[in-house]
Amino acid sequence: MKTKVCIIGGGPSGLLLSQLLDLKGIDTVLLEKRTRDYVLGRIRAGVLEHGFANLLREAQCGDRMDREGEIHEGFFIAHDGVMDRMDLDLHTGGDSVIVYGQTELTRDLYEARERMNGTVIHGVDDVQLHELTSDAPFVTYRDGEDSVRVDCEYVIGADGFHGVSRPSIPADVLREYERVYPFGWLGVLSETKPVSPELIYAKHERGFALCSMRSQVLSRYYIQVPLTDSVDDWSDDMFWEELKRRLPAEVADRMQTGPSIEKSIAPLRSFVAEPMRYGNLFLAGDAAHIVPPTGARGLNSAASDIQYLYRAMVDHYENSDDAGLDAYSEKALARVWKAQRFSWWMTNLLHAFPDAISYDQKLQETDLAYLFSSDNALASMAENYVGLPY
Numbered sequence: 001m002k003t004k005v006c007i008i009g010g011g012p013s014g015l016l017l018s019q020l021l022d023l024k025g026i027d028t029v030l031l032e033k034r035t036r037d038y039v040l041g042r043i044r045a046g047v048l049e050h051g052f053a054n055l056l057r058e059a060q061c062g063d064r065m066d067r068e069g070e071i072h073e074g075f076f077i078a079h080d081g082v083m084d085r086m087d088l089d090l091h092t093g094g095d096s097v098i099v100y101g102q103t104e105l106t107r108d109l110y111e112a113r114e115r116m117n118g119t120v121i122h123g124v125d126d127v128q129l130h131e132l133t134s135d136a137p138f139v140t141y142r143d144g145e146d147s148v149r150v151d152c153e154y155v156i157g158a159d160g161f162h163g164v165s166r167p168s169i170p171a172d173v174l175r176e177y178e179r180v181y182p183f184g185w186l187g188v189l190s191e192t193k194p195v196s197p198e199l200i201y202a203k204h205e206r207g208f209a210l211c212s213m214r215s216q217v218l219s220r221y222y223i224q225v226p227l228t229d230s231v232d233d234w235s236d237d238m239f240w241e242e243l244k245r246r247l248p249a250e251v252a253d254r255m256q257t258g259p260s261i262e263k264s265i266a267p268l269r270s271f272v273a274e275p276m277r278y279g280n281l282f283l284a285g286d287a288a289h290i291v292p293p294t295g296a297r298g299l300n301s302a303a304s305d306i307q308y309l310y311r312a313m314v315d316h317y318e319n320s321d322d323a324g325l326d327a328y329s330e331k332a333l334a335r336v337w338k339a340q341r342f343s344w345w346m347t348n349l350l351h352a353f354p355d356a357i358s359y360d361q362k363l364q365e366t367d368l369a370y371l372f373s374s375d376n377a378l379a380s381m382a383e384n385y386v387g388l389p390y
């Protein structure tokens with residue numbers, strides 16, 4: 001096969017880029033290891049920045065998000081039995097976020113690729129990247145007994161944290177920065193009415209909790225758990241009981257509970273790989289960086305990479321201008337690191353750290369007290385939560 005841009009990975013990053021480039025007449029081939037059903041079975045976060053939403057509309061993928069997504073102008077932080085509200089609208093001068101599940105968004109992207117007859121190949125094995133520093137890179141993969149070669153001009157590594165693209169960069173070029181947190185999030189999806197019309201982030205001595213939602217009839221809840229716990233350790237009843245204990249009584253009292261339709265544990269990790277370009281390979285999304293989910297930055301950080309990469313590719317193919325491609329790594333990383341900082345800060349603010357000394361706990365309490373005593377601090381949190389400018 002021959003194409004201009006070979007994209008590895010059919011998560012939101014790869015799908016969005018292939019859709020945007022195809023709309024500009026730039027030919028792409030997308031290679032995804034898993035089946036479409038497998039990709040759509042993964043439950044992930046669901047808070048979108050407006051910059052991301054605009055990019056989805058530009059990709060002709062925003063209709064259902066605009067119909068079914070909910071605008072959220074604030075969220076709550078529950079602590080010490082009280083609920084403090086973060087008014088995003090007030091503190092950003094009119095900005096907000098859209099609550100729309102990543103699973104739904106990925107489905108919309110797959111449907112858009114299908115409508116355009118985009119080349120999306122599922123079930124590829126043993127993907128390998130070759131000759132990345134030459135002007136004729138290529139990708140190989142196995143399809144059953146066959147070995148297939150895709151010749152291209154650029155390779156996009158959008159294959160997530162466990163993909164092959166990042167490890168294809170030589171070790172003496174790649175630098176990795178990482179922090180692993182000593183806990184995970186146990187998440188439950190249930191067909192119940194969300195306990196609150198806005199998200200509730202809860203800080204509690206027993207651990208963090210989050211009340212989120214996918215729609216008015218589908219709730220998503222999380223509790224912080226030790227890394228040694230497994231899903232089997234948590235019956236639905238135990239989950240609801242522990243969630244309620246970490247919330248103010250008035251919230252716990254009105255919580256609708258029901259059977260879980262999905263239950264999983266995700267470890268929390270901060271990770272950045274630099275550079276995000278090696279020769280004609282460009283990394284994007286989780287392939288290059290991971291955040292703990294606390295600040296809802298993961299998907300939005302992926303989207304900002306795609307925005308930079310898309311504009312740079314269009315400049316290259318339409319105007320023979322390579323300035324965007326040359327600046328990609330530096331520009332993307334500058335925003336990535338700000339999302340890292342915010343996610344790290346919000347994680348530290350709200351979780352119970354098993355090894356915290358009493359001094360750390362006092363500072364954590366003071367951080368929260370300062371936040372809700374200062375319009376400047378609230379504005380700083382708000383501008384990060386709705387997304388910094390591209």
Ligand code: APR
Pocket residue numbers: 008009010011012013014031032033034039044045102124127158159160161162163164284285286287297298299300302
């Ligand atoms: N070959 C082909 N595809 C691969 C390979 C491989 N060797 N390894 C992984 N993949 C696929 C995965 O199956 C997955 O579908 O790449 C895709 C990567 O998708 P994501 O992990 O969803 O990463 P990305 O598209 O960057 O999405 C951004 O934001 O909120 C966060 O983690 C959340 O997934 C989300 C991410």
Ligand code: PHB
Pocket residue numbers: 044045046047199212213220293294295296
């Ligand atoms: C979610 O709904 O899954 C979600 C929302 C906000 C977060 C993290 C996860 O910060």
